[in-house]
Amino acid sequence: MTSVLVIDDDADLLRALRINLSARDYRVATAGDGGAGLSAVAREHPDAVIVDLGLPDMEGADVIRGVRGWSSVPIIVLSARDQEAQKVEALDAGADDYVTKPFGMDELLARLRAATRRIPASTGAPVIETADFRLDLQAKLVRLTSGAPVRLTPTEWQLLETLARNRGRLVSRLQLLQQVWGPEYHTETHYLRVYIAQLRRKLEPDPSRPRYLLTEPGMGYRFSD
């Protein structure tokens, strides 16, 4: 199920969006201002974000940049202002689309579909199979080849998922921290050491000599199969 985060300070509009999106089987989360929005993105990892400009606490473009600093989730901007400079600023800050109020709900939903449609093409197969375990990203399920299911905590899963989605590529410590713990984390590298060790204990045939979750000293980690 696709999840959407709506950031808006207009309670009526928020309610209208929640009703319409829920009716289309979206999972909806909401936030009332920019600060709450940014932490909600970090916490919920939504598949798309709809953000109103003119929030009480932050400039719209700053909200967008705050998200773009560490996430590439699609962002659709809502705004009452239809001056061109406004649109250009929001789009160049990293927004994917810009809809002017008043807007038609059908159009917004179509633009939301367009924005979310682009993602799965780039990510690829959601099932990863190795000699020792089988990883289903969509079902959030891990099984050893022996058949035994592996139980992962939410944090362990997010970490593993981030690495698996970048299979073969090196993922920097900063990127891992921000993807899993949120944008304000960038020095807590010991979190990574602890959780990587836990994942290795659960997945690697010989945890002290990792074969899949590789350390690149001074840089980050790599999922290699």
Added chain:
Amino acid sequence: MTSVLVIDDDADLLRALRINLSARDYRVATAGDGGAGLSAVAREHPDAVIVDLGLPDMEGADVIRGVRGWSSVPIIVLSARDQEAQKVEALDAGADDYVTKPFGMDELLARLRAATRRIPASTGAPVIETADFRLDLQAKLVRLTSGAPVRLTPTEWQLLETLARNRGRLVSRLQLLQQVWGPEYHTETHYLRVYIAQLRRKLEPDPSRPRYLLTEPGMGYRFSD
């Protein structure tokens, strides 16, 4: 350089777009109707497509579906019609954005930037291949042609990366030092000697007779393939 294909039957608009896009360093191709547009997409492989609805020979949505059948190139729709049903149909047919005429050129350009920005993350993979090894800058991965992965330290990577990004060109010692160690370094040329030697030991088939990492005495180094 980013290339754009414009499909439109309005000669004036075509000319205006060509001028504005060329001025921003886009490579521009044009087509006057849907059929010509489809074959132009196949022939030119543009990085983005701008298509007008209301072409003389085809329905707009059919043009979009014709492209989407085999390509995921970003499509921006231009249209004089701003009925909601029209927008929904185009977007659901596979368009990435929908701009209503009359439109501001700055807005269109911003939307074009937004549409093309999403691509390079998935495709633009800078991979350098030689007879002896294969270098993937994005994944930070080096493999010898034998298949054996090569393990590089962070400093070794930065050095190799700066040389590789200037492939064929001479890179001065000063530039290397400042790029890898920081702007305040400019006399520590012995760092370079040490790390170049380590890279050669890991990459060159005969480290004492370098073939790829060449010394230019008194000047700097050069990556040559």
Added chain:
DNA sequence: GCCGACCGCAAGGATTCCGTAAAGATCCCG
């Protein structure tokens, strides 16, 4: 042939980084 400038190479100490275990804090659910 001598000399200086420059480069390659190896080795060792200092420093940073990583793996691991374990204890305290927090959250969640019944």
Added chain:
DNA sequence: CGGGATCTTTACGGAATCCTTGCGGTCGGC
């Protein structure tokens, strides 16, 4: 409100990396 699971924090031994130094070799000018 209690208990279990999860998350955070700490500490330390060991490993990897970085910086430094010294020596020997090569090349070109004189």
